[in-house]
Amino acid sequence: MGTRRRHLTAVALTLATLGSLTACAEGGDEPSIVVTTNILGDVVHSLVGDHAAVTVLMKPNSDPHSFGISAKEAGTMEDADLIIGNGLGLEEGLSANLDNARSEGVRVLEVGEHIDPLEYTSGGSAGAPDPHFWTDPARMVAAVDVITTALGEEVGDDLAKAIEQSAASYRGQLHDLDAEIEEIAETIPAQNRKLVTNHHVFGYFANRFDFEVIGAVLPSGTTLASPSAADLEELARTVEDAGVPTIFADSSQPQKLAEALSEEVDLDVEVTPLFSESLTEADGEAGTYIDMQRANAQAIADGLVPR
Amino acid sequence: MTRTTGFAAPSAALIALLALTGCQAQQSANGASSPSQSTAPHGYVEGAEEADEPQLRLAVSDAKTGAVSVLDLLTEDVVEKVEGSPSTTLSGADSRYLYLGDGEAGTVTAVDTGAWTVDHGDHRHYYKAEPKTIGQIDGADPAHVVSTPTEVAFFFDGEGRAKIYDRSVLGDGELNQLGTVKPGAHHGVTIPFEDHFVSTLPGDKAEDLPSELTVYDEKGKASPIDARCEEIHGTGVTRDGLVFACAEGVIRVNEDFGAEVLPYPEGTDERAWSVEVGRDLAATAFDDGGIGILDATTDEWTFADTEATVVSAGIAPDDSAVVALDEDGTVYSLNPETGKVLTKKKLIAPFDAESQGHGAGPSVAVDSERTYVSDPASGAVLELDPADGLREARSFDLGGAPASLAVTGR
Numbered sequence: 001m002g003t004r005r006r007h008l009t010a011v012a013l014t015l016a017t018l019g020s021l022t023a024c025a026e027g028g029d030e031p032s033i034v035v036t037t038n039i040l041g042d043v044v045h046s047l048v049g050d051h052a053a054v055t056v057l058m059k060p061n062s063d064p065h066s067f068g069i070s071a072k073e074a075g076t077m078e079d080a081d082l083i084i085g086n087g088l089g090l091e092e093g094l095s096a097n098l099d100n101a102r103s104e105g106v107r108v109l110e111v112g113e114h115i116d117p118l119e120y121t122s123g124g125s126a127g128a129p130d131p132h133f134w135t136d137p138a139r140m141v142a143a144v145d146v147i148t149t150a151l152g153e154e155v156g157d158d159l160a161k162a163i164e165q166s167a168a169s170y171r172g173q174l175h176d177l178d179a180e181i182e183e184i185a186e187t188i189p190a191q192n193r194k195l196v197t198n199h200h201v202f203g204y205f206a207n208r209f210d211f212e213v214i215g216a217v218l219p220s221g222t223t224l225a226s227p228s229a230a231d232l233e234e235l236a237r238t239v240e241d242a243g244v245p246t247i248f249a250d251s252s253q254p255q256k257l258a259e260a261l262s263e264e265v266d267l268d269v270e271v272t273p274l275f276s277e278s279l280t281e282a283d284g285e286a287g288t289y290i291d292m293q294r295a296n297a298q299a300i301a302d303g304l305v306p307r
Numbered sequence: 308m309t310r311t312t313g314f315a316a317p318s319a320a321l322i323a324l325l326a327l328t329g330c331q332a333q334q335s336a337n338g339a340s341s342p343s344q345s346t347a348p349h350g351y352v353e354g355a356e357e358a359d360e361p362q363l364r365l366a367v368s369d370a371k372t373g374a375v376s377v378l379d380l381l382t383e384d385v386v387e388k389v390e391g392s393p394s395t396t397l398s399g400a401d402s403r404y405l406y407l408g409d410g411e412a413g414t415v416t417a418v419d420t421g422a423w424t425v426d427h428g429d430h431r432h433y434y435k436a437e438p439k440t441i442g443q444i445d446g447a448d449p450a451h452v453v454s455t456p457t458e459v460a461f462f463f464d465g466e467g468r469a470k471i472y473d474r475s476v477l478g479d480g481e482l483n484q485l486g487t488v489k490p491g492a493h494h495g496v497t498i499p500f501e502d503h504f505v506s507t508l509p510g511d512k513a514e515d516l517p518s519e520l521t522v523y524d525e526k527g528k529a530s531p532i533d534a535r536c537e538e539i540h541g542t543g544v545t546r547d548g549l550v551f552a553c554a555e556g557v558i559r560v561n562e563d564f565g566a567e568v569l570p571y572p573e574g575t576d577e578r579a580w581s582v583e584v585g586r587d588l589a590a591t592a593f594d595d596g597g598i599g600i601l602d603a604t605t606d607e608w609t610f611a612d613t614e615a616t617v618v619s620a621g622i623a624p625d626d627s628a629v630v631a632l633d634e635d636g637t638v639y640s641l642n643p644e645t646g647k648v649l650t651k652k653k654l655i656a657p658f659d660a661e662s663q664g665h666g667a668g669p670s671v672a673v674d675s676e677r678t679y680v681s682d683p684a685s686g687a688v689l690e691l692d693p694a695d696g697l698r699e700a701r702s703f704d705l706g707g708a709p710a711s712l713a714v715t716g717r
Contacts, residue, residue, distance in 0.1 A: 063357055065427050092427070200430040220360045221381040222690075223676045223700075230695035231676065250359040 031155040034077050034101075036085040036094060037064045038279045039134050040111060040143075042289045044084055046170045047148060051162045052155065055080075057094070060281045064090050069097060077101040082154040084147060088112035088131035107154055114146040115139045118203055122215070132277070135205035137178040137293060144171055177290050178208075181297040185209040192304045196239055197248040201276045205296075214242050218249055218257065227260045236265040246270040246303025272303050355436040362422040362435035363674065363716040365703075366405050368397040370667035370683050370710035375407060377420050377438050378688075378703060380677075380714075385705075387438035389418055399452030399459075400713030402624070404441075404477055406452040406461070415449045415461050417441040417477060422716030433716070442482045444470060451496040453542065458485065458499040467513075469497030469506060488523045496542050498549060501562050505532065505549060507539050516540055520551065522564045534558050534566035541591070543584035547603035550589045552579040557591065559606065572599040572608030585622030588643055590629055592617030598631045598639070600646045609646025613639060618658060621673035624717050628693040630678045632671045634658055638680055640693040650696045654689060655682040672712035683708035 031052040035041040041056030048054060055076050058067050064086065069077075077083060078101050085091055085098065087110025098108050116139070117129040133139045148167050152160030185193070193211045195202055198218050206213045216238050223231045239247060239261075247269055251257050254271035261267045274296045275286040286292035363380040373391025378384070391407060398408030398415060403423040407416040421438040424431050447465025454460075459477075460469045468489035476483050488497055493509035495517055503524055507517035517539045520532040536553035543550045549560040555578075556570040571578065571593070579591030579599070589601045596613045598620055613633045620631040622643070629641040636655040639648050658668050672679045677700060678691045688709050690701040 063432055065425075065432060218360070220363065220676060222361075222363050222674070225381070225383075226690070226700035228692060228695045228698060228700070230692065230698075252359045 031082075031159055032076065032080045033151070033155075034073075034080040034083045036083070036091045037277075038062075039277075039289050039292070040084055040086060040147075042279060043140065043144065043170070044147060046173075046288075047144065047167050048151070048159070048163050049166050051159055052081075052151075058278070060279055060284070060287075062278050064277050065092060067093060069094070074100070078104045078106065080106050082106070082150060083108045084150070085110050086112050086131055086133075088117055088129045088133075090131035107150070109147065109150045111143045111146055115142045118207060120203070130203050132201035133204050134289065135202055135293070135296075136208040137174050137181065138208060139204060140289070141171055141174045141178075144174065173290060177293055181209060181293060184297045184301045185211070187301055188304045189306065192244055192306065194242045194244050194304075195248055195300065196242050196244055197274075198250060199248060199274060199276050202248075202274075211300075214238060216247060216249065218251055219260075221252060224253055224256050224260055227264055229264045232261055232265050232267075236261060236267045239267060239269050244269075244304060245306070246272050248272050248274050248300065248303065250276070270303055272299055274299055355434045358433040358435055361424055361431075361433050361716045363714060364420045364422040364438075365672065365679055365688065366397065366400060366418075366420060366713040366715065367681065367688055367705055367709045368395075368407075368711040370708040372707065373407075373409070374707075375405060375418070376705060377405075377418075378705070379422075380690075380716075383701075383703070387418075387420070389416070389440055397711040397713060398449060399454060400715065401454035401459075401474075402717050403715050404454065404459075404474075405713060405715075406454070406459070408449040408452070410448060413447050413449065413463075413465075414443045414445055415452060416443050417459075417472075417482065419477060419480075420715040423478075424717055435716075439480065441477055441480055444472070444482065444484075446470065450494060451542070453496060453498045453544070455499045455544070460488075460497040460499055460504065462496050464494050465492060467492035467495070467509065469495075469504070471497075471499065471504065486525075486527070488527060490521065490529075493517055494540070498542060498544060500544065500549060500560075501564075503564070505560060505564070507551075518553070520558065520560065520566065530564070532560060532564055532566045534560075534568055536568045538578075541579060541581040543582035543589050545584050545589055545603040546587055550582045550584065550601065550603065552582050552591055554578055557582070557589075557601065559603070569601075569606055572601075572610040574610035574612065575599065583620050583622050585624060585626040585629075585643075588622050588626045588629070590620050590622050590631075592620050592631060596633065598629075598641065598646075600629060600641065600643065609644075611639070611641055611646050611648050613637070618668050619670040621671045621678070623673045623675045625675050627675050628673055628678065630671050630673050630680075630691070630693055632669060632680055636669070636682075638671070638678075638691065638697055640678075640697050649693070652697045654680060654691075654697070654699070656684040658683075667708070667710055670710060670712050672714045674714045674717065679712050679714065681709040681712050683710050688712065 033052050034055045035044050036057050038058045057069050115133050120130050196214045196216050219231050258271045275292045280286045285295050365378045367376045373395030375389045376385050377387040379386045394411040395409045399406040405418040419439050421436040446463030450464045451462045459472045459474045462469045468487050471485045473483040488504050490506045491509040492513040495507035497506040503522050505522050508519040518537045521529045523529050538554045539551050541552035551558040556568050560566045575593040575597050577594035583590040587604050592598050596616050600609045615633040615635045617631045617633050622629050629643045631639045635657045637653045640650045669681045680689045686706045688703045692698045692700050
């Protein structure tokens, strides 16, 4: 890996410009790390600080499965010292770019391969590995170990040394987060630890904190335009069987859904969104990985602790 | 074969193909085509917006003017109107695009309805963008259009060839012809399937309906398919292979291009002229009334009688509903598994199929949760709830003579 070409145009991005990607600095000697998802991007930033240029490809509030990148970013990938991705099939839209970078001799670390992935247990993907490991903070600690090792191998001992302290500190924060979520989860009675949801990312969370994920299909907007009991029966039965006061769902009209359930099938239930696959802008409620996990845990507890 | 023209572009091609496109190929917005856009928001396609749920749109073709209106089913606004001529018909549609054939002009116009879903197996992503007309494909006597996730085959009866286009770049507004297969002039159809193209072959005369199939490889080399059945017309693609309606039954073609003729179900002595497909199910309406549902995983039929000849039918993309409409204006909701009639209701004015041109009659488009029925006589499209006794959920008063329908966005 020592003979890698490095163009002078390599983009050097500092933490402050994460998300806007407008600054362009000449940074020939600075190690260049490219991270695919903004969740891992935040983690890597927390580890390396300003010891390396970190380019995050996935913008805030977007979708890890299908975001595009610019030609400039593709160039940055080919010249990177290390590319860090989620793996397990999450970034399928990037596979051609990742292959290109590999053929240029750039190592692509697919973190998900190294964190003891769970398999989907049901649905069309049953048996396939579930890529959404970040909903388990303990696995993120394992991810940090994998990432720091790879940084040492690909960039060098200097960087490994330079980030020792920040890595130790960040591991500590993740352990605290894990303990905090455990505490929040314990406020929810065992029989209420059920996530009735149309999100597909909480398998690891449930596994870590002893929840049950109950998949729910939400009626679509066309249905909610003029719903009847028949449209809501299946969802209502799922919620009633689970016996929970809140469902966690992406819906463009959560209020309308709640009203329809109340009016048509006499079921009073809150509809609460969670953060699933992307950070928000830095000043949003889920601007960092840790904030995102904390916000979700709190929303889940708010929804499931009996009032 | 007097039925040929009457069924030149049956509803089989209209809505049946929705199910083909559940998992659309990646259309990456990266690379040299979008240089230095690092500050622009990165959608799946430039200008597209991601949504929490399917952005369903309903395309409605006017029987008299040939114009196609695209109705947003969430906002209830008509978001696009594509002008046409009386000879324009909705020759085909898939889960995102419309293909409007004009027999007199010798063109097929591809239209992006701007609503689509990307399936990632365990979950889906929903997108919405401005609808737009992509462009025209020219050729003599355009007829059947078959769309798959990656390719669209436009069959031109007069030229006797199918022009194959890259579906994955249509969203970028590009018409990119990948190739042509040329079985010869006849009223035929070509289906992209398993990296090959399955096509009908002309009979003795150009005006005969085909009775044989062939498969072309990517280089255009043809190999015969070993199944012969007179008067092939009507096709559909299920997850378990192709279904062609013919005089004696349906020809089933599997992924190895093996084929057999499966007789029509007990209960009918007549044939079908079109095939509607969902995911694993295919439905065929018979000449003297009645509708059969074929489970392509088991090759078993169910049959339900109807009071009059079925003029249009459809299956939800997830096989959750089967709905048929007969000449008397009666709508039938069928149990997809047992084939039994769950509900029937007379909802629109009777329609005389014999006296009208093709594409002029009422039609049915079946989505997973709602079904749409056009009523050319009243100018309305009804939104029905098959799970609730065909309850009329909404009615869209579009005016004109709404006929062929297609739902996009799934």
